[in-house]
Amino acid sequence: MSEADPQANGFATAPRAHVRRRRSLSLVWVVPLAAALIGVWLVYKAVSEKGPEITITFKSAEGLEAGKTKVRYKDVDIGQVTAIELSQDLKGVLVRAALARDAERLISENTRFWVVRARVSASAIYGLGTVFSGAYIDLDPGPPGRPARHFTGLEQPPVVTTGMPGRHFILESERRESIEIGCPVYFRQIRVGEVVSYQLSEDGAKIVSKIFVHDPYHRFVRTNSRFWSAGGLDVRIDSAGIRVRTESLVSLLAGGIAFDTFAEHGEDAGEAREEAVFRLYANADAAREREYDERNFFVLLFDESVRGLSPGAPLEFRGLQVGKVIDIKTELDLASNRVRIPVVVALEPERITLRERPQGKTTREEMLASLVERGLRAQLRTASLLTGQLYVALDFFPKAPPARISPKGPYGHPEFPTTPTPFEEIGAKLNRLIDHLDRLPFEEIGRDLRATVQGARRVADSPALVDALQSLNAALKEVRELVRELRTGAAPELKATLEEARRSLAAAQSTLAADSPLQSRLNAALDELAAAARALRALADYLERHPEAAVFGKGNEK
Amino acid sequence: MEETGLRAPLPTTASEAGLVACEVCLLLSPRGRARCPRCGSRLHPRKPDSIPRTWALLIAALILYLPANLLPMTTVVTLGRAQSDTILSGVIYFIQTGSWPIAVVIFIASILVPLLKIAVLACLLVSVQRGSSFRPVDRTRLYRVTELVGRWSMLDIFVVTVLVAVVNLGAIATIQAGPAAPFFAAVVVITMFAAMSFDPRLIWDRCSGEKRDE
Numbered sequence: 104m105s106e107a108d109p110q111a112n113g114f115a116t117a118p119r120a121h122v123r124r125r126r127s128l129s130l131v132w133v134v135p136l137a138a139a140l141i142g143v144w145l146v147y148k149a150v151s152e153k154g155p156e157i158t159i160t161f162k163s164a165e166g167l168e169a170g171k172t173k174v175r176y177k178d179v180d181i182g183q184v185t186a187i188e189l190s191q192d193l194k195g196v197l198v199r200a201a202l203a204r205d206a207e208r209l210i211s212e213n214t215r216f217w218v219v220r221a222r223v224s225a226s227a228i229y230g231l232g233t234v235f236s237g238a239y240i241d242l243d244p245g246p247p248g249r250p251a252r253h254f255t256g257l258e259q260p261p262v263v264t265t266g267m268p269g270r271h272f273i274l275e276s277e278r279r280e281s282i283e284i285g286c287p288v289y290f291r292q293i294r295v296g297e298v299v300s301y302q303l304s305e306d307g308a309k310i311v312s313k314i315f316v317h318d319p320y321h322r323f324v325r326t327n328s329r330f331w332s333a334g335g336l337d338v339r340i341d342s343a344g345i346r347v348r349t350e351s352l353v354s355l356l357a358g359g360i361a362f363d364t365f366a367e368h369g370e371d372a373g374e375a376r377e378e379a380v381f382r383l384y385a386n387a388d389a390a391r392e393r394e395y396d397e398r399n400f401f402v403l404l405f406d407e408s409v410r411g412l413s414p415g416a417p418l419e420f421r422g423l424q425v426g427k428v429i430d431i432k433t434e435l436d437l438a439s440n441r442v443r444i445p446v447v448v449a450l451e452p453e454r455i456t457l458r459e460r461p462q463g464k465t466t467r468e469e470m471l472a473s474l475v476e477r478g479l480r481a482q483l484r485t486a487s488l489l490t491g492q493l494y495v496a497l498d499f500f501p502k503a504p505p506a507r508i509s510p511k512g513p514y515g516h517p518e519f520p521t522t523p524t525p526f527e528e529i530g531a532k533l534n535r536l537i538d539h540l541d542r543l544p545f546e547e548i549g550r551d552l553r554a555t556v557q558g559a560r561r562v563a564d565s566p567a568l569v570d571a572l573q574s575l576n577a578a579l580k581e582v583r584e585l586v587r588e589l590r591t592g593a594a595p596e597l598k599a600t601l602e603e604a605r606r607s608l609a610a611a612q613s614t615l616a617a618d619s620p621l622q623s624r625l626n627a628a629l630d631e632l633a634a635a636a637r638a639l640r641a642l643a644d645y646l647e648r649h650p651e652a653a654v655f656g657k658g659n660e661k
Numbered sequence: 662m663e664e665t666g667l668r669a670p671l672p673t674t675a676s677e678a679g680l681v682a683c684e685v686c687l688l689l690s691p692r693g694r695a696r697c698p699r700c701g702s703r704l705h706p707r708k709p710d711s712i713p714r715t716w717a718l719l720i721a722a723l724i725l726y727l728p729a730n731l732l733p734m735t736t737v738v739t740l741g742r743a744q745s746d747t748i749l750s751g752v753i754y755f756i757q758t759g760s761w762p763i764a765v766v767i768f769i770a771s772i773l774v775p776l777l778k779i780a781v782l783a784c785l786l787v788s789v790q791r792g793s794s795f796r797p798v799d800r801t802r803l804y805r806v807t808e809l810v811g812r813w814s815m816l817d818i819f820v821v822t823v824l825v826a827v828v829n830l831g832a833i834a835t836i837q838a839g840p841a842a843p844f845f846a847a848v849v850v851i852t853m854f855a856a857m858s859f860d861p862r863l864i865w866d867r868c869s870g871e872k873r874d875e
Contacts (some may be wrong), residue, residue, distance in 0.1 A: 130856075131714040134851065135721035141844075142724045145732075171744065236743075 153203040154182065159216045161238070161256040164196040166220050166238030174200050174240045181206040184240065198256070200240065202396070210254075213245030217257040249348075262299045263565055268318035269296065272330075272375060274310050274360070276383035280332035281358035288314050289333055289350045289361040295320035299359065303386075312383065316359060325364045326372040330381050331390035333360030333369050344516060348387075399450040400429065401519040403481045403495065404443035411493040412483065420497040426450040428495060434516065445514050448588060467497075471508065478503050480522035670731055674865065681706045701762060707861035712786055718855035719782050725848045726775060733839035735821055748772060748817065771817040771845070778852045781807045782859060789863045797864045803863075808856045814849040817840060 122408065164187045166172075174182035182202035183506065190197050202210070220238045221231055240256075243264040262285050288296035296316035304311050318322055333350040334357070349355045349494030354583060360383065363372065375381075384390035409431055418426035430447040452467055471479075478501040486492040562568060614621055675682055680689040680744065681704050683697035694704055725874060733745035748771050755764035781803055788800065820839050828836045 107865045131710070131717040135724060138721035138847075138851075142727060213707050422851040 106569045121198040125235065131178075132569065135156060152204050154204040154206045154405070155210065155252060156185075157182075157200050157210065157252050157254060159198045159254045159256045159581065160190060160219065161196045161198055162195050162200065162258055166233075167196075167198060167217065167240070167370055168237070172237065172239055174202060174206075174216075174242065176242050176244070181209070191309065196343075208249065209244045209247065213248040214251070214253040214254060215243045215245060215257055215261060216240055216254050217242075217260045219260065222260075223266075240525065245266050267315070269316050270321035270324065270375075271299065272314050272316065272324060272331050273378055273380045273441050274312045274314060275304075275380060276312070276332070276385075277309055278385070279310050280360075280383060280385060281334045282310075282312055282332070282360065283322060283357060284358055286334075287353055287359045287616075288316060289353070289359055290320055291363065292350055293320075294351070298558075306386050310383075312360075322360060322374050322407070324375045324379070325515065326375050326379070327370065328364045328375065328381065329384060329390040330362040331384040331387050332358065333361035333387070339384060361387070363446055391567070395402060397451065397453050398426070399452060400516040401448050401450060401481075402514040403446045403448060403515045403521050405446060405483055405518050405521055406443055406523055407483060411485070412495070414490075414493070416486075416493045416494050418450060418481075418497065420455070425452075425454050425497065427634040441485035447514065447516060448519075454581070468508075471546050474499075475507055475520060476505075477501070480506070482522050485522050558656070676706055676866070684708070688860055707866070708858065711762050711860040711863065712790060714858040715782060715786055715855050718858060719779055719786070720850050722775070722848050722851040722855060723779055725844050725851065726779065728843035729848050730772070732841035732844065734817070734841045735824070735839050735847065736837040738835045738837070739833070747839075748839060748845070768781050768818065770813055774814045775848050775852060778811050778814075778856070782852070782855055785859060785861075785864070786833060800864050801861050804856070804859065806863045808853075811849070811856055814852075815846070818846045818849065827855050 161167075167187055169184055169187045172184040173180045174184070180203075182200045184198055185201045187198050188199075189195075217240070218238050219233055219235050219241045222228070241260065243261060245265050263541060282298050282301050284298055284300060286298040287294045288298065296314055299313040299315050301310055301312035303309075314330075318483040331651045334355070336355060337348040338345065350359055350361050353359065362381075366420045392500055412428060412431060414428050414430055416428040417424045426449045427448050428446060432445040432447065477653065478499040480500045482496050482498065482500075482502050483493050486494045500522050503520075505524050508520070511517055613619065616622065645657075649657075675689055676692075679692050681692050681694070682689050682699060683702060683704060685702040686697060688697055688699045689709040690704060692706065720838065727857065730748055734748050734751065736743055736745045737743075748767070752764050752768045752772070755761075755767065785798055785800060785804060789794065821842055822837075824836045825838050828834055
């Protein structure tokens with residue numbers, strides 16, 4: 104159509120146009136073909152890269168945005184959230200995500216998804232990058248399982264993801280001991296693991312925490328290892344001074360768990376297996392303390408006040424701890440006229456090693472019974488005068504009224520005999536005093552005293568004493584006469600002499616006074632003498648220089 | 662080239678007069694010459710293969726129009742957060758943020774114009790192929806507008822190019838051209854070529870032919 108007839112008109116001289124039939128298909132069709140190929144390629148790519156569509160249920164879609172939030176594994180984008188909608192029951196959100204084709208291998212029924220947001224805890228800051236980049240969904244593939252398309256997302260990121268070499272252990276404690284998820288686990292102050300989870304046991308009696316210890320360190324968890332809460336500061340004041348100990352600054356703030364193996368805690372039966380159960384002690388000392396499996400419970404009935412006694416108070420035998428107070432019962436038996444307070448104690452007989460067993464007494468009960476026979480009694484004693492804390496002491500009181508361990512009584516445990524505190528102490532002091540008094544030689548002293556008195560009487564009754572007294576009397580009379588004589592005879596003369604002496608002294612005083620004539624004359628004489636001496640010295644000097652003057656007289660050589 | 666009034670009787674055209682216009686210097690030469698005596702370019706009474714060529718380019722543009730609009734045009738990375746936008750999502754974004762004028766400009770320049778261009782050319786081609794004599798003046802005007810306006814679609818590409826070059830602040834903000842950009846550029850260029858390869862004289866050929874038949 105576009106072709107017009109070129110031969111209709113023209114110049115004869117001009118070269119004739121060669122009219123060729125064009126190829127049926129213009130080369131320009133390559134362009135749409137190429138475009139189509141590109142389109143097909145794009146479609147193929149989109150289809151081939153399209154992976155599984157999954158649905159994840161979260162409690163909240165905080166930070167998630169359809170079309171923007173990524174699904175990442177090991178920080179590689181493997182998908183994108185395509186839609187967010189409320190679940191049917193309105194209790195959560197359904198997050199739909201389109202994953203890449205490669206992600207097919209990652210997800211299975213065991214896959215766990217969670218949202219990574221910026222999270223600040225005392226021990227670390229996580230996901231700081233998400234502050235700017237927005238939240239994203241992370242996943243942990245988990246062990247292989249059946250394929251799945253619907254998942255329930257975790258609200259907290261799991262501490263340990265699959266593929267991390269190491270071992271899980273379970274710790275049981277009575278209290279939470281300030282453990283948080285993600286809390287560090289230390290072995291000799293080296294961080295070797297984390298707390299994975301903690302929860303109340305089914306019956307609510309204890310806290311069951313799960314920890315994870317990383318690969319090279321899990322071998323240090325032995326069957327006899329001890330775990331303790333290492334949070335906060337361990338301050339101890341003892342004879343060596345004040346000691347402050349903490350595992351690390353992080354554990355100081357966020358708490359933590361430490362473990363170690365102590366030789367005294369039984370035999371090491373190899374590495375602890377996966378998910379082995381351990382007890383979590385409250386502190387290092389408690390963990391280190393030897394655990395005594397054998398405990399004998401007794402009930403002690405005290406007449407006196409137990410104010411200051413608390414469960415956990417030590418049971419001591421001459422200063423050695425042999426057990427502790429377990430419980431102080433509040434039930435009182437008023438029927439039997441005496442009000443006695445039952446205190447349950449646990450005796451840990453393993454704490455005491457017997458060098459040689461008494462002959463014939465094979466069982467511990469029999470031994471104890473024999474000790475009680477010899478006067479072993481329990482007694483309340485004051486541990487500290489300041490705090491008024493009490494402890495239970497076991498000691499021998501040979502003079503205590505005989506008693507024995509009575510079999511299981513109303514409190515479920517055998518009753519151990521006690522001895523009252525204050526009277527016993529006062530009694531003992533009185534006894535000692537009497538002992539001392541006993542030792543004094545009262546008879547001898549009496550005898551000597553009597554002899555002395557008798558001797559004295561004998562002396563007093565003797566005639567010699569009378570004579571002596573009479574002559575003493577005469578002597579005294581003579582002395583008195585002599586004195587009288589002196590007063591009447593010698594006294595006037597003595598007075599005259601004294602007056603004369605006073606006069607001479609006054610004369611001497613007037614002569615020697617500073618303004619007396621004698622004094623001034625004496626001064627003048629002394630001045631003269633001084634002048635004479637000076638003249639003499641001048642003469643001597645002159646003679647020394649002019650010896651001829653002695654012969655020729657003082658010349659006029661000037 | 663055709664400068665005839667609508668109501669006026671159609672004057673004799675060059676081809677009817679046995680002349681061929683040079684496509685380059687517009688010199689009328691007698692039919693039968695291979696080259697223009699003035700500028701030496703090849704002479705064709707009409708653009709050769711105009712309709713199949715235009716069709717081919719138009720189809721190619723239509724195919725490429727899909728990825729150009731479905732794939733992201735730009736990827737804005739702000740503080741580590743990447744956000745990819747297609748042309749349409751960009752328009753929606755501007756509407757949502759209240760920037761109506763920008764949204765309108767982008768919508769017209771980047772979505773409406775290429776689409777209308779393809780549609781107009783397709784209509785013209787169909788009408789020419791069917792030998793329609795419907796409003797040849799309007800159709801010619803439409804063609805001119807199409808040819809004139811077509812290049813403005815490159816606006817989007819230029820904006821993206823400038824943004825990529827200017828907004829390059831490392832970690833704070835970076836803009837990257839998305840995979841749609843080359844497709845979009847190809848759509849614009851190919852539609853321009855399609856418009857060029859279309860010979861508007863064909864519209865009048867049919868009209869004059871009809872006139873002659875009558």
